[in-house]
Amino acid sequence: MSTAIFYHAGCPVCLGAEQMVAEAIDRSKYQVDIVHLGEQADRIEEAEAAGVKSVPALVLDGQAFHINFGASIEALKH
């Protein structure tokens, strides 16, 4: 089983991305682990070792992808 670790810090941007991960990752192939680095500071070192420079980030089998969710101005009007 592959591993997908999603690191976040509880901000709204992270939560939007967390929902993406929760819904889109194929759980028949990936064991998904969601880590709030603000609450689990003991896992910061592990995240850094995987190349995580900012949150939200998704680490797939040790490879870090930084996710930037840009909310549109239109979305903020609703």
Next chain:
Amino acid sequence: MSTAIFYHAGCPVCLGAEQMVAEAIDRSKYQVDIVHLGEQADRIEEAEAAGVKSVPALVLDGQAFHINFGASIEALKH
């Protein structure tokens, strides 16, 4: 069926992220479309309308997520 559209421009960073998308997205839930904006310039407008500001980007049901893959210096040594 939800839609996942991955926009890229053929650069190595995009290709790494493309592989992530191809392997990690749950295809039982998402119809995955991969678009090379360098070759399919007629889809740039559609990407911009979804909020895409840079590539690689993943649009899940109309919501844009920008993916930044930071290769580690260590990985470049091998």
